[in-house]
Amino acid sequence: MCILIGAFLPKILTRFNGKKGPAVSIGLLGRLRPLFVCFLSLVLTSTFTLLITGCGGSNSSGGSGNGTGTGSGTGGTTPPALAISSISPASAPAGSSALTLTISGSGFVSSSVVEVGGVSEATTYVSASQITAVVPATQMASGADLAVIVANASADSAATTLEIDNPAPTIASVSPATEVTGTASLALTVTGTGFVPTTVINVNGTPRSTSYSSATQAIVTLTAADVASVGTLSLTAVNAKPAGGTSSAATVPVVTPNPVPTISSLNPATVIVGASSPVVTVTGTGFLGSTVISVNGSARTTTFTSGTQVSVALTAADVSAPGTLFLAAVNPAPGGGTSSAISLAINNPAVGVIQLNPSALTVGGTVAATVTVTGNTFIPASVVQVNGLARATTFVNATTLTFSATVADQATQGTLAVTVTNPAPGGGTSPIANLTISSQTQTPVITSITPNSIVAGSTDTVITVAGTGFTANSVVQWNGTPLATSLYYYGLSTLEATVPAADLTTSGTASVTVNTPTASPSLSNAITVSITNPPAPTLTSMYPSGGPINTAAAVTLTGTGFTTSRPSL
Numbered sequence: 001m002c003i004l005i006g007a008f009l010p011k012i013l014t015r016f017n018g019k020k021g022p023a024v025s026i027g028l029l030g031r032l033r034p035l036f037v038c039f040l041s042l043v044l045t046s047t048f049t050l051l052i053t054g055c056g057g058s059n060s061s062g063g064s065g066n067g068t069g070t071g072s073g074t075g076g077t078t079p080p081a082l083a084i085s086s087i088s089p090a091s092a093p094a095g096s097s098a099l100t101l102t103i104s105g106s107g108f109v110s111s112s113v114v115e116v117g118g119v120s121e122a123t124t125y126v127s128a129s130q131i132t133a134v135v136p137a138t139q140m141a142s143g144a145d146l147a148v149i150v151a152n153a154s155a156d157s158a159a160t161t162l163e164i165d166n167p168a169p170t171i172a173s174v175s176p177a178t179e180v181t182g183t184a185s186l187a188l189t190v191t192g193t194g195f196v197p198t199t200v201i202n203v204n205g206t207p208r209s210t211s212y213s214s215a216t217q218a219i220v221t222l223t224a225a226d227v228a229s230v231g232t233l234s235l236t237a238v239n240a241k242p243a244g245g246t247s248s249a250a251t252v253p254v255v256t257p258n259p260v261p262t263i264s265s266l267n268p269a270t271v272i273v274g275a276s277s278p279v280v281t282v283t284g285t286g287f288l289g290s291t292v293i294s295v296n297g298s299a300r301t302t303t304f305t306s307g308t309q310v311s312v313a314l315t316a317a318d319v320s321a322p323g324t325l326f327l328a329a330v331n332p333a334p335g336g337g338t339s340s341a342i343s344l345a346i347n348n349p350a351v352g353v354i355q356l357n358p359s360a361l362t363v364g365g366t367v368a369a370t371v372t373v374t375g376n377t378f379i380p381a382s383v384v385q386v387n388g389l390a391r392a393t394t395f396v397n398a399t400t401l402t403f404s405a406t407v408a409d410q411a412t413q414g415t416l417a418v419t420v421t422n423p424a425p426g427g428g429t430s431p432i433a434n435l436t437i438s439s440q441t442q443t444p445v446i447t448s449i450t451p452n453s454i455v456a457g458s459t460d461t462v463i464t465v466a467g468t469g470f471t472a473n474s475v476v477q478w479n480g481t482p483l484a485t486s487l488y489y490y491g492l493s494t495l496e497a498t499v500p501a502a503d504l505t506t507s508g509t510a511s512v513t514v515n516t517p518t519a520s521p522s523l524s525n526a527i528t529v530s531i532t533n534p535p536a537p538t539l540t541s542m543y544p545s546g547g548p549i550n551t552a553a554a555v556t557l558t559g560t561g562f563t564t565s566r567p568s569l
């Protein structure tokens with residue numbers, strides 16, 4: 001009866017065991033089998049003698065009991081005790097991939113199971129003295145001392161330790177690198193090496209809530225107290241034992257935030273199209289040495305003057321066409337921000353005084369006459385108007401336009417009012433220049449020019465031209481270039497013209513003519529004017545002629561041949 005009960009007892013125990021499964025149930029069976037057999041025998045039999053016989057001891061080789069629980073065996077030897085002598089490897093770095101653990105010892109059977117850290121692992125039986133088990137990477141993510149045991153059906157071995165070693169962490173950088181007092185954004189990204197899921201970031205020596213991202217990145221959450229005032233935070237990464245360690249510290253300054261700038265005005269408030277290297281002074285508040293002015297969203301070269309003033313250099317592209325630019329001031333983090341934008345008008349230039357060449361035409365012309373208009377602020381959109389009506393206009397450059405005086409313009413004697421208009425924005429209309437339509441006059445003749453010799457290096461010089469055939473529209477020309485001309489007060493026999501200093505820089509000759517537009521032919525004879533080198537100077541006296549040594553003194557020199565030019569020394 002006891003033998004029959006003993007045979008079914010493992011199944012009974014396995015059915016009621018809810019934790020360790022068959023391996024542990026069988027182990028318990030070995031220790032509890034005699035007690036359960038005796039108990040059941042007592043219940044199922046009424047013969048005391050049979051109970052004693054069934055409960056007798058037996059050995060592993062099948063010997064019969066002797067009634068005292070110490071039966072003698074004749075069928076085999078006692079198996080070696082279950083024990084672990086060594087494991088290989090005995091340690092592994094945290095973060096390792098799955099590894100095969102080799103366990104050496106005794107008492108291993110084909111049903112032996114290796115448990116690592118309380119978890120049964122896939123086990124391979126090699127021999128009674130060796131088995132292997134696969135430890136998954138999840139068991140080794142962070143440092144730990146993992147208990148390793150071997151469980152047989154009847155018993156568990158004593159535990160040995162598999163050491164999972166944490167690496168020594170390092171910190172390479174922290175982002176953001178600076179925090180602002182009172183900030184609501186308290187998460188810092190810490191980049192480095194040797195991070196594990198259990199890595200903790202300390203701030204000023206105190207652990208902070210840390211989230212593991214990867215072996216090279218972790219996120220630490222600061223407290224409001226950490227950024228309550230200006231100072232410096234010291235961050236270290238800590239990995240617990242086994243191994244592990246504490247990194248060198250990385251510092252994060254806590255600073256007052258940069259202000260948000262404002263712009264109140266610009267000087268100049270408008271810039272002319274095509275202006276050369278325009279610089280705009282920006283007035284406002286909250287400017288820093290790092291403030292940058294953006295133009296239509298793009299940064300421009302900015303010069304810091306003070307907390308209320310900076311200047312910005314516009315590019316040629318900024319002022320290449322009329323329109324509106326939007327300027328904003330930008331202060332960098334921490335804090336900082338972008339000001340509201342302020343507009344800057346890029347305007348067409350106003351038109352100044354204009355001159356016409358020719359300024360007079362002969363009445364009754366049978367073909368259209370080309371008239372050249374000179375000034376200094378023309379643009380491609382400039383338009384010539386005759387008596388208020390726009391004419392087809394050719395843009396030559398910023399100082400020259402041309403238009404055609406039609407046959408109808410020349411049909412009757414009179415005066416045509418010529419103006420030039422630049423369109424908005426900006427722009428405007430020039431003063432009137434008169435184009436005279438008059439009867440034909442005689443060809444002008446020059447009889448003399450005073451002076452007929454000018455010293456090289458002279459300033460602007462007025463010359464007087466005497467002759468015949470001059471009219472109010474006659475123009476003196478210097479090497480074919482019209483000069484500013486006026487009638488001399490003696491009447492139509494004398495003209496005055498100004499030769500600019502730029503035409504008198506070097507010695508040589510110049511051809512002077514007079515052009516009368518209403519004459520045919522209109523151009524006079526040419527008279528030559530000489531441009532001479534200055535005469536050799538002479539010195540007749542000097543005052544004072546002496547003075548104290550090492551004392552500055554003004555000296556007056558008297559003589560001839562002196563000029564305003566300064567010779568090279």
